[in-house]
Amino acid sequence: MQKKIYKAHILYTKEPGRFEVIENGYVAVGADGRVTGVSADLASLDSEDAEVTDFGDRLLIPAMNDLHVHAPQYRNQGIAMDLELLPWLQQYTFPEEMKFADTGYAERMYRRFVRDLWRFGTMRACVFATIHTESTRLLMRLFQEAGMGALVGKVAMNRNCPPGLMESVDEMVKGYEEVIKESSSLPLSPSTLQPLVRPIVTPRFVPSCTPEMLRACGELAAKFQLPVQSHLSENKDEIAWVQELEPESTSYGDAYDRYGLFGQTPTVMAHCVWTEGEELELMKRRGVVVAHCPTSNFNVASGMAPIRQFLDEGLRVGLGSDISGGHDLSIFRMMVYAIQVSKMHYQQNHERSFLTLSEAFWLATKSAGSFFGRVGSFEPGYEFDALVIDDADLNHDNYSLLQRLERYIYLGDDRQIEHRFCRGKAIECII
Numbered sequence: 001m002q003k004k005i006y007k008a009h010i011l012y013t014k015e016p017g018r019f020e021v022i023e024n025g026y027v028a029v030g031a032d033g034r035v036t037g038v039s040a041d042l043a044s045l046d047s048e049d050a051e052v053t054d055f056g057d058r059l060l061i062p063a064m065n066d067l068h069v070h071a072p073q074y075r076n077q078g079i080a081m082d083l084e085l086l087p088w089l090q091q092y093t094f095p096e097e098m099k100f101a102d103t104g105y106a107e108r109m110y111r112r113f114v115r116d117l118w119r120f121g122t123m124r125a126c127v128f129a130t131i132h133t134e135s136t137r138l139l140m141r142l143f144q145e146a147g148m149g150a151l152v153g154k155v156a157m158n159r160n161c162p163p164g165l166m167e168s169v170d171e172m173v174k175g176y177e178e179v180i181k182e183s184s185s186l187p188l189s190p191s192t193l194q195p196l197v198r199p200i201v202t203p204r205f206v207p208s209c210t211p212e213m214l215r216a217c218g219e220l221a222a223k224f225q226l227p228v229q230s231h232l233s234e235n236k237d238e239i240a241w242v243q244e245l246e247p248e249s250t251s252y253g254d255a256y257d258r259y260g261l262f263g264q265t266p267t268v269m270a271h272c273v274w275t276e277g278e279e280l281e282l283m284k285r286r287g288v289v290v291a292h293c294p295t296s297n298f299n300v301a302s303g304m305a306p307i308r309q310f311l312d313e314g315l316r317v318g319l320g321s322d323i324s325g326g327h328d329l330s331i332f333r334m335m336v337y338a339i340q341v342s343k344m345h346y347q348q349n350h351e352r353s354f355l356t357l358s359e360a361f362w363l364a365t366k367s368a369g370s371f372f373g374r375v376g377s378f379e380p381g382y383e384f385d386a387l388v389i390d391d392a393d394l395n396h397d398n399y400s401l402l403q404r405l406e407r408y409i410y411l412g413d414d415r416q417i418e419h420r421f422c423r424g425k426a427i428e429c430i431i
């Protein structure tokens with residue numbers, strides 16, 4: 001890839017408390033897709049042999065990262081919102097996921113899912129697939145074809161679900177080995193970077209996995225040094241059920257930890273609505289990342305995760321759409337919901353302030369991006385994942401650059417995203 005320089009109004013967050021804003025600035029991107037410099041002054045950047053692209057009055061911001069989403073639930077987006085978590089799984093989610101035994105059906109749904117992630121500017125995602133190995137491999141190939149980054153999880157489950165969604169421990173391990181082979185057969189990236197598409201060990205949640213299944217998942221993560229994703233402390237009935245199933249555990253998090261699934265390798269846990277006390281301390285010690293999914297928590301009536309408290313305590317947090325518990329694939333909209341949830345906490349207790357826009361933006365970009373490597377910022381060394389926003393239709397008066405970004409986050413959608421980049425490469429429409 002040739003060295004490139006992009007000119008636009010640049011906005012990003014190095015730290016949660018404030019935006020970096022460079023009017024008519026430049027970002028230089030090296031041949032390996034990483035940022036080599038960002039400045040208001042072209043002469044200060046290594047511009048020799050670089051191709052310069054001028055995006056004029058548009059905004060250039062880091063691309064979005066979705067830390068928790070279920071690809072096979074895409075058909076159910078925006079429907080089936082009348083139940084709480086456990087009956088919702090049984091009545092709506094499991095029957096849909098069973099259809100992914102058919103790779104033809106999977107391809108139709110997964111293509112639409114990957115295209116819509118692209119549409120909304122999400123260039124990296126932690127994705128749950130289903131138990132089905134072939135469909136999971138297919139989903140990995142679709143991300144690879146698109147040039148987008150993803151950690152894709154073949155889901156492990158062998159209890160409390162319909163027979164069509166159960167696998168023996170041996171079948172699960174064998175399937176994972178095939179998925180890992182798929183990953184190593186995908187085209188290699190520049191040697192210093194991780195492959196863009198990789199597997200992630202994905203026990204659905206403790207109630208879906210016997211102790212043997214959880215143990216095998218922990219062993220896979222350790223053996224192949226794979227990251228881990230699952231669900232944690234989403235709903236009070238779920239937490240009580242986990243305590244029944246794993247009576248020796250001292251918390252839901254501890255039930256994962258006992259099997260090597262809680263930070264022994266990089267781990268992201270969705271929801272954490274009711275995480276507190278010992279579980280919170282364990283997450284801190286182990287560096288477990290929280291995927292905050294505010295719309296899902298509302299829709300499935302789970303509660304409101306205390307994100308301000310998590311940040312005060314030093315936990316790493318990112319945002320997740322959690323389709324189809326969540327109904328909205330846009331991570332921009334997730335920033336708005338995260339701010340609104342924190343304001344509801346603030347209404348109840350003024351001791352902790354609510355999230356600011358720069359904090360929400362940082363959660364979605366640099367904080368969430370850290371789960372994929374050096375992703376989510378324009379600081380030198382970061383992979384150039386970026387969006388070019390043409391907000392002319394929203395910018396009908398003398399708004400400042402920060403106000404323009406705020407209006408885009410609150411009012412914009414995919415129509416204003418003009419260009420998308422992942423690891424330095426322009427990602428064009430994939431379907």
Ligand SMILES: [Zn+2]
Nearest residue numbers: 070231270322
């Ligand atoms: Zn989920």
